[in-house]
């Protein structure tokens with residue numbers, strides 16, 4: 291009988307700036323798993339669509355764009371790096387404008403079916419922590435562990451501002467942006483942002499990244515034994 295530990299699929303979903311990627315990255319490192327940031331795929335499509343002057347609603351053009359898109363997600367010890375036509379676009383992807391584009395193109399079935407297929411290929415062998423909006427509900431409904439990570443809107447705005455190095459004065463605008471994006475993500479017909487029925491919800495407002503990681507690691511250890 292093999293004694294190798296089971297390599298799980300861990301799904302982490304939640305709204306913008308809730309701390310998903312910080313948690314997912316640290317969790318993957320602690321477990322020796324691969325971290326996949328599914329949002330980066332939607333951001334790459336948004337970035338490429340914007341650069342080519344496509345309309346965010348043109349499903350046919352976006353489908354053709356994705357089918358010809360040369361992009362790669364490369365897991366590295368410090369996190370995931372993203373390459374578009376061989377160029378490292380990791381930092382460029384994090385701008386609010388690209389986030390806005392990502393959320394617009396993410397509402398289209400032609401975009402989602404293509405990206406979900408890639409996400410399933412990356413995770414199906416297990417040993418993966420994937421974060422996004424629909425990982426526990428659509429991409430891997432059979433995931434071994436599901437977490438839904440939230441935080442207050444004000445806290446999420448503060449974290450996002452820190453991440454992109456924005457000044458205090460822009461906090462209000464950043465909060466309005468992420469609230470608008472969350473509304474769009476939650477209200478879309480296809481794969482809306484919501485917690486899976488069997489997800490553990492974690493409110494990270496007022497918790498440190500270490501505290502959240504500890505809580506999640508304990509749950510994952512329980513599941514790995516099951």
Ligand code: CDP
Pocket residue numbers: 305306307308311328329330332333389392393394396421422423424425471475
């Ligand atoms: O990092 P943040 O939470 O701000 O965003 P992200 O995870 O990079 O996702 C950017 C956008 O992509 C989201 O606002 C969603 O519209 C979309 N997305 C999605 O629809 N499904 C996913 N699994 C991941 C992202």
